[in-house]
Amino acid sequence: MSAELAPRRATGEPVWLRRSLLIAALAFLVVFLVLPLAVIFQQAFGSGVGAYLRALGAPEARAALALSLLVAAIVVPLNTVFGVAAAWAVGKFSFRGKAVLVTLFDLPFAVSPVVAGLLFVLLFGRDGLLAPLAAAGGIHVLFALPGIILATLFVTVPFVARELIPLMQAQGREEEEAARMLGASGWRTFRHVTLPNVRWALLYGVVLTAARALGEFGAVSVVSGHIRGETTTLPLEVEMLHAEFRGQEAFAVASLLTLVAVASLVAKHVLERRSPRPPGVARGGPA
Amino acid sequence: MIASATARRRRPPVLPGLPLSLGLASAWLGLIVVVPLAGLLVAGLRVPAAQLVQALADGRARAALALSFGAAGLAAFVNVVFGTLLAWVLVRYRFPGRRLADALVDLPFALPTAVAGIALTALYGPHGWLGAPLGALGLKVAYTRLGIVIALVFVGLPFVVRTVQPVLADLDPELEEAAASLGAGRLRVATAVIAPEVAPAVLTGFTLAFARALGEYGSVIFIAGNLPGRTEIVPLLIVIRLESYDYAGAAALGLVMLAVSLLLLGALNALQRWSQRRAQPAEAGRGA
Numbered sequence: 215m216s217a218e219l220a221p222r223r224a225t226g227e228p229v230w231l232r233r234s235l236l237i238a239a240l241a242f243l244v245v246f247l248v249l250p251l252a253v254i255f256q257q258a259f260g261s262g263v264g265a266y267l268r269a270l271g272a273p274e275a276r277a278a279l280a281l282s283l284l285v286a287a288i289v290v291p292l293n294t295v296f297g298v299a300a301a302w303a304v305g306k307f308s309f310r311g312k313a314v315l316v317t318l319f320d321l322p323f324a325v326s327p328v329v330a331g332l333l334f335v336l337l338f339g340r341d342g343l344l345a346p347l348a349a350a351g352g353i354h355v356l357f358a359l360p361g362i363i364l365a366t367l368f369v370t371v372p373f374v375a376r377e378l379i380p381l382m383q384a385q386g387r388e389e390e391e392a393a394r395m396l397g398a399s400g401w402r403t404f405r406h407v408t409l410p411n412v413r414w415a416l417l418y419g420v421v422l423t424a425a426r427a428l429g430e431f432g433a434v435s436v437v438s439g440h441i442r443g444e445t446t447t448l449p450l451e452v453e454m455l456h457a458e459f460r461g462q463e464a465f466a467v468a469s470l471l472t473l474v475a476v477a478s479l480v481a482k483h484v485l486e487r488r489s490p491r492p493p494g495v496a497r498g499g500p501a
Numbered sequence: 502m503i504a505s506a507t508a509r510r511r512r513p514p515v516l517p518g519l520p521l522s523l524g525l526a527s528a529w530l531g532l533i534v535v536v537p538l539a540g541l542l543v544a545g546l547r548v549p550a551a552q553l554v555q556a557l558a559d560g561r562a563r564a565a566l567a568l569s570f571g572a573a574g575l576a577a578f579v580n581v582v583f584g585t586l587l588a589w590v591l592v593r594y595r596f597p598g599r600r601l602a603d604a605l606v607d608l609p610f611a612l613p614t615a616v617a618g619i620a621l622t623a624l625y626g627p628h629g630w631l632g633a634p635l636g637a638l639g640l641k642v643a644y645t646r647l648g649i650v651i652a653l654v655f656v657g658l659p660f661v662v663r664t665v666q667p668v669l670a671d672l673d674p675e676l677e678e679a680a681a682s683l684g685a686g687r688l689r690v691a692t693a694v695i696a697p698e699v700a701p702a703v704l705t706g707f708t709l710a711f712a713r714a715l716g717e718y719g720s721v722i723f724i725a726g727n728l729p730g731r732t733e734i735v736p737l738l739i740v741i742r743l744e745s746y747d748y749a750g751a752a753a754l755g756l757v758m759l760a761v762s763l764l765l766l767g768a769l770n771a772l773q774r775w776s777q778r779r780a781q782p783a784e785a786g787r788g789a
């Protein structure tokens with residue numbers, strides 16, 4: 215059945231061609247993926263471990279880390295809850311306007327992060343639609359925490375829903391209907407039937423949301439105002455250090471974000487082994 | 502079949518929760534996505550049409566638009582070539598480190614764009630691992646348009662690999678064997694049998710990589726040099742317009758970018774329907 219077991223015989227390329235294709239692909243991989251990854255740690259540790267730790271211990275870096283963690287702590291639960299709700303509706307039911315709902319959930323992926331930030335500047339900036347509302351409530355949205363949270367919510371809306379929807383559609387509703395026939399309540403059915411079936415995809419969606427919430431740059435950059443120690447998230451701190459020609463410190467802070475990224479790659483690898491994707495359902499990644 | 506028929510006869514209690522989950526999801530989308538988009542439209546409508554046109558027609562905006570579309574198209578094309586090659590190698594060949602290589606493909610998707618930006622700048626800068634030897638050859642990458650394309654190739658790579666890879670993996674080897682046994686050479690099998698099967702996925706990958714590259718900001722601005730009219734991309738120009746409180750100019754460019762995003766999203770949906778239609782007969786045949 216599988217291509218691996220079938221002898222290659224007539225359908226393989228000649229050895230010289232296989233070798234050239236392999237070398238070309240791996241060379242591309244090294245230049246475009248391995249070297250950029252390696253250069254981050256080389257630059258971060260280039261002046262020794264002491265300098266690395268000093269850069270991470272700097273008050274601005276610690277404030278940026280605290281802000282990024284706070285933003286993620288607010289954004290991740292919200293987008294998880296609403297993503298699960300969307301997946302339940304889209305994955306288990308059919309209703310009018312379903313395609314529109316799915317497209318809207320995908321939309322933030324297609325929109326430039328800068329445009330995402332622009333949306334909130336236009337909404338809450340001078341003459342903005344919601345500016346009077348925010349002013350009446352005495353809330354500063356732009357150049358403050360609420361703006362950063364809104365921009366981050368926008369760019370991370372798709373992740374959980376996207377991981378869950380194809381899986382829940384593929385699983386259908388027979389198991390849930392069986393649970394209902396046996397007398398389980400709706401909530402119990404969801405907790406004990408649906409959730410266990412999708413838990414790894416859900417976990418991966420949460421990991422992706424968290425990684426993006428910590429690492430979002432463009433959208434946050436537009437709304438943050440770059441106030442050092444106040445509205446500077448980790449990626450913005452990286453940018454500011456870099457602009458001040460404090461390269462080693464910039465890369466030290468960047469290495470934290472790189473570790474988060476690598477952890478999300480490992481998570482994908484592990485979760486993929488736990489729950490093989492159903493046929494035709496692309497897992498993870500961008501698509 | 503039998504099970505589902507019985508289930509239908511007994512009329513199982515309907516699953517609850519549609520109004521609640523749909524209500525929550527719609528309200529959330531409305532709040533976080535739809536209202537902000539409406540804000541952009543309103544802001545755009547408030548600006549007199551002549552001013553909108555002027556904001557797009559000035560030399561700096563036109564140069565930025567040409568650069569963004571050109572560089573994104575070029576990068577997406579490079580991604581198609583090398584992404585398809587990578588997908589082929591990862592699916593068809595067995596070599597040490599294959600799993601690691603496979604996992605690494607997602608790196609550009611996972612790595613925050615600002616981090617990618619400074620890493621690429623260090624790599625291709627005048628003293629970088631690649632910048633120094635390339636500079637000795639007379640090829641300047643950092644702070645040029647070439648640098649922009651390289652950054653966009655980086656961010657777009659996973660899109661092509663991850664759309665082509667599953668299609669190649671699901672390709673029926675019997676098709677190739679049949680073609681080969683009928684006397685087709687390897688090149689002919691590749692162009693006449695394999696290429697048509699993966700074409701929709703390649704196109705989808707191109708569109709995804711292009712869409713991502715067009716809106717990309719973080720990984721580009723560090724390596725780009727950001728010279729107005731030469732190495733200034735549209736997202737950066739939007740930021741600059743906003744910083745100088747030219748909301749009309751920013752909104753005009755933002756509307757163009759949003760319209761293109763919507764068009765590309767529509768194209769992706771159409772591509773998906775097309776490849777599903779093509780896949781269905783094959784799937785049915787396999788299931789039987």
